[in-house]
Each structure stands twice: as C-alpha cells, then as structure tokens.
Amino acid sequence: MSRDNLIKIVLFVLFAGLCALILLPFYAVTIASFKPGEDLIRYGLNLSLDLSVMNFDNFIYLFAGNHAYFTWFFNSLLLTTVQVVLTLLVSATVAYGFSAYEFRGKNFLFICVLLIMMVPFEILLLPLYTLTNKIGLMNSYSAIVLPGVASAATIFFFRQYLRGVPKEIIAAGRVDGASEYGIYMRLILPVMKPSFAAMAILNGMNSWNNFLWPFMVLSDAGKYTLPIGLKTLLTPYGNNYDLLIVGSFFSIIPIFILFVAFQKYFIDGMTAGAVKG
C-alpha cells in the first residue's frame, strides 16, 4: 500500500471515530424517545436498543396529548421570526451608516460596538430586569426583542460585507438624484441580500435556543418559548421524562432540517467574525 493511501485511511478512521463520539448523544436521545419515561428513570440514558420496550407512545403523546408543547413551539417560532426580521433590518441600517459615511463620532461609536461584544450580557441581567419592571414590559416579547435589535455582532458582519461593495454605487445614485435613504433602500439593500441569509440563520438559531433572558422576563406559561417550556418539565418534585425526552428530540428537528438545507449560510454566519478582513 502506498504511503498516501495509508495517510488517507488513518485520517478517515480517526475522524470517523471522533464523529461517532460526537453523534453518540443524538443516538442516545433518539432511542430514548422511543422508550417509556420510567425506563429512563430506572436505567438512565443509554445505548441499549431494546426493541421489546420501544414504542411510539411518546410521539403519540407529543402530538395528541394534553400539554402545552406546541403552544411553546409556536411561541418560539413567532418570537424568532419577529426577532430575526427586526434585528436584521435595524442592524443592516446601522452598518450602512458606519460603512458609507464619514461623520463626527463615528470611530467612538464603532468602538462601542466592539466593546459590547466583549461585555458579558449577564452582568446587565439585574438592571435590565429592574428597568423592564419599571417600564411595565414584564412578561412581554418586546422586553426580549428590543435590547437585541441593534446586535453588535450582526452590525459588525454587515459592515465587513459592505466594505466589499463599491462606493461608486452610492455616487451613481447621487448623480441620478436619489436621496440618501433612497440609495440605501433601492441600491444597497438588494446588494446585501446574500449577507442577510447568513445573518438570518445565525440570529434565528440563537433566538430559537435563547434561554436566560426570556426565562427571567416571561412568567405566563402561555407565553413560554420552547426551551423555557422544556425546562419547566424538570421540577424538584419529579421530571416529566415522557414529554421531555421526545420534546427535546423534536425541538432539534426543525433547526436540523434548516441546517441541512442552508449549511453554507450557517458556516458563513458563524465564521464571519473570525477572519480579519
């Protein structure tokens, strides 16, 4: 066997092994969703494919049972959609302001954008909590959406992207008599479309999985999002594993399908900040 082929085989076996290790928890949770909850309590999450105890009861309960799972699911869907649309529009507008103009205070403001990326959001939890309380936004989706609409990471990404767009477009627009806002709406936004896809996916994924802040804001079970709802199935008095495990399994499916369809955009969005352009 040639040396090249040997390297190929060694690399492949190494990565196949790592890959199996990484996918193992998904396998465990998949088979657990076909087992009764009491099985999970008695034996824990494991790899045994015991067909005699496996059935579709959990799935039947998920889709036909009397619980709030799909309320949470649709809440998440609604909140994610609103959050993504608003964040993208607002962040793109801000990024355009930063990239197309020279103005007083620009550098200072941009340093503020970078600073936000380095301050842990968690330290703002209490003041934001008291503020939200004070202005009467507790238990509302506005309190979840508003603080994130000018997302620093998204502004940063759009600004990087706009650097590659020729400034002549703007100049040409001015010659043709378009207003500053007309130029942005009619000439720049269409050019930005590909970058919107990457940021939509990344923001959507973050929003779909967001937990801590919504958990603190929302108190009405009818408004819970999926992660919060799933968390409430775990209580100090006992855990509803029948629903929890199948619900967890099902919650990954939509984003998994999205990932398979739009892999490139996930990866573009993820790696946007890492490469200095």
Next chain:
Amino acid sequence: MIKKFLYSQKVAPYVFVLPFIFVFIFFWVYPLGSSFSMSFQKIQLGQEASWIGFSNYEKLMGDGVFLKAVTNSAVYMVLTLAVLIPFPMLFAVLINNKFMWGRDFFKSSFFFPALTSVVVAGTIFRLMFGEMEGSLINSVLGWFGIGPVKFLKGQVTGFVALVSLATWRWTGVNMLYFLAGLKNIPDEYYEAASMDGASSFQKLTRITMPLLKPTTIYVLTISIYAGLAMFIESMMLWNGNNSPKNIGLTIVGYLYRQGIEKNNLGYAAAVGIVLLAITMIINLAQLAFSGMFKKED
C-alpha cells in the same frame, strides 16, 4: 425645511446609526451605570434603597461562597481554553489536508451539537452522566470494570461532565473558525517551504500557527467571555442553581442567586461589576499581550 435637514448628507449618517445609539444608551450605558450605582447600595425590590458605600465589595471579599464561584468559573474557563483551542486547531489542519475523505460530511457532523439549545444539551448530558449503573458513561466505564461513578456529586467528576458538555457543543464551531482562517493562507507559502525541504511539523509551527494568529485571538477572546459567563450549563446539569457544596456554582449563578432568588440586588450588582472587571482585565491583557493594539489601524 425639516425634510431638507434630515435628507442632507451631514445628518443622514446619524439617522442611520440612531437605532444603535438608542439601544446602546438605553440597554447598555444606562443599565451598566445603574448596575454600578446599585453595587454601592442596599436594594431589595419593593423597598427603599440606601447608600452603603463599599460595604457590598468588602463583604464580597470575605464571602467564601463567592470565592468558590469565582474559582469555579476561572477553572472552567481555563479547562475549556485548554481543550477548545488546541484540539479544534489540530482537527482543522487535519481535515484541511488533501488526503482527507468526506471533509464536508465531517464538518457538518462536528457542527451538529451547536444546533441544540443549552436546555436540551444540558438535559442529555445530565442523563448521560447519571449515577445509575446503566447510564451511558457509567455503562462504558463498566466495560473496564470501573464504577458506577456519581458524577454530579463530586467536584472533579462534576467538572468532567461540565467540560465534556462544552467540548461537545463547541469543538465543531471552533474548528470551523480555524478552517476559515486556514483558507486565507496562500498555498505558495507551503510550496516554497517544501522546496526548502521543510517537514510537515515545521510547516505547521512556522507557517500555519503564526498565520492563524488572528483567528486564535478571536477564538480565545470569545472563549474567555463564554467561560467566565457560563451559568445555564451548570443550571441544567444540576437541575437548578444549587449543586452539592456549590461544586457547580459560577459567578453568574451567584449573581442570579443573590439578585433574583434572594432579592439582594445591591450585593448581586457588586458581583456583576467584579465579573465585568475580571473579563475586561483578562481580555485587554490578552489582546495587549498578543500585540492586537499595535496592528490596529
């Protein structure tokens, strides 16, 4: 008149960045300022606040539970850095190799765990690291005649579970960062090095690693942030903010406990300010040390 003013080229940029200015002042500057002033007060929701100077900070310095939380967060950060920088870098270099089969498939598989929410991932890991003989990890240990181990009851084993969870979720993401960085290294460098008779190891240490530095700094910065701010992972593994002897308590967990659970808002704000100070010091030191400020244009 107003329309003409708003449409002028001087005013337009401010209109564009206005949403950022608004969000920055309302949701960052104001809360940060009030967090700072809260840390010098004794505050409970529904009661009159009173100024108490540095008492909160003095109390924090002697608070054993707080020191435990800081230690836990620091250890967690160091361990995640030790795992989540070298391995993803190595995997990226290997997967980028021209001898690699099925590159895209592996890239996607490694990324999958990042799609799960902390709630779901934490639940899965809590059950995998369960103390029963049949739980996944214990059953594997059983093959080697070890166990069963009560993972979430001990300091060291508890951290094994925590760091495993972080490793599982972020290895693929960090690998993607490094792969993106590798794409920017021109092939000519390697060709030239081959002509000069450089070994693969020399190429790795003399070309790849130095040229990956911007990516490494980025990954380092976000990992420091994530390590120090970790909370939900611990909350999920121990099904709440209380772990035996606080083995899983983090700085944010303590902030949450004091502020939300015990309604001790002033004291919790002081915890937040200390966290902010630690994060800023470490990140600025790291950036200065790696020469980021010199190169910035």
